[in-house]
Structures are given as structure tokens and as C-alpha cells.
Amino acid sequence: MVYTALVKRLDPQIEEEVTIEIDGIEFTGFAFICPYKIEVGKSYSVLIGFTILDELMIREIQGEKKEIERIGLGYEYYIRGLLHEDTIDVGIVFTDEDEYFSAYPKLMDKHVEIKVDRISIEFLRTTTD
Template sequence: MNNIKEVKLLKLSETIAEEVTLLIGDEVVECFASCCPYELEVGRIYSAEISLNLSQSYEVQEVEPTDVRAVKKGRGFSYYLYGYLNDKEFMTFTALFDEDVHYEYPDLNNKFICLEVERIDASFC
């Protein structure tokens, strides 16, 4: 299982070289471009591996089901991600595979959760 997604580059930051705004599925998210071996062009579609960067003390909790979505947490790259945890797959604005949450919070399996992430990384292929 991998997290390689087709993404559309909407914006490059003028101040932070690694900041990119991507359209992933139907959701617009600001990501940290952790690997980019070539020059990016706004408006183009790329393949990128999307991964979640969790802090040492990240928070996850069961919440009432709502829309699956990404909600920006203030300034920077932090987000609250809402979705279903199904074993190693987190169904949020896109399907993401992450074993850490599954193994650290097995009681939240098959539940609708809110996961706080430090940033969403995009590694361009």
C-alpha cells in the first residue's frame, strides 16, 4: 500500500521554498514539499507521495461523524484531519495509509476521528 496520489499544483509560496498548495481529490491543502527533484509549474498535475508528519504528542479523538475534510490549524502547516480509521487506512480527504495511529489507538479502529497533524508532506516522484 502506498500514498502516491495525483495532485494538482495550485500555488508555490513566494516566501517559503518548500510550501506548496495542492488540490488532492476535492480538497485544497498546503503541504510541505519534502522532496522535489525537478522544478514545479503551477497548474500542472504531478504524482506525489502524501504522508502525515505527526508530532511526538499528537492528538487523536473519536468525534461525531461529519464530512471527511482537512481543516487548517492556524498558520503554518498543521491540520485537523477528519475521517474514518479503518485498520491501517485513514479515510480522510484522501485515503492515507499510516500504521502508527492504527497501532497506538486500536480502540479507534472503524471510528470517525479527528487527527491533529503537524504537517502534510508531499514527496514528488
């Protein structure tokens, strides 16, 4: 799903690190595709995803939480929301590009918590101001 993201912060040391806000949800991710120079305070069209380096850690949770929670000062996050066949709705929708969720049919349409190693951000060629 394409979102309009406001760039809140660019890391001066780590070129790919960017903090954005989408629909009131702020998080830091890695701009793995960025075909142009981005600036703080401007909005851009983006796609978002997640990266799992080792194994997927997913569990059902009680309640109807939809949130993204950073773990410590690193890049890991807990994303909590409603799991679907190829997406998780956490207030914004993350698509499961690597088909991790298909291994968890019993958790479909339930609220879950997933631990991800980082959030990926793809800046699209169309910009919005």
C-alpha cells in the first residue's frame, strides 16, 4: 500500500536511516530504495515493509492492539495488529512480501505481535508537498 510519509529525521551517520511519520505513526526505518534526495519536513510517497534476519517470532495477543513499538535504541520493533493472509494491519498496513504469514493459518484474523529486525522504506518516484 502506498502511503504519504513525512520525513521527521535523517541520520547524519547512517545514510539509510530515516524517521518518518505516516497517519500519526512515527518510526525509524531503512530507506533501502531512495531514487532521489529526501529532506526533513517534506512528504513523499512510500511503500513500507519489514525485514526478519533469523526466524519469525509471532504470537497471538489479547485485546485489539494496533501499534509499532521500538525495542531499545536499535532497529528492532514489535509490530502489533490484525493478521491477514499476506498483511498485518497495525494502523498502517505492512505487506508480507516473503510469505511468512502463510505458515500461521491458525493466527489469521487474530491480533498478533511480530518481532521484526527492521522496517524497510521504499521511496517512490512520485513526491507530494
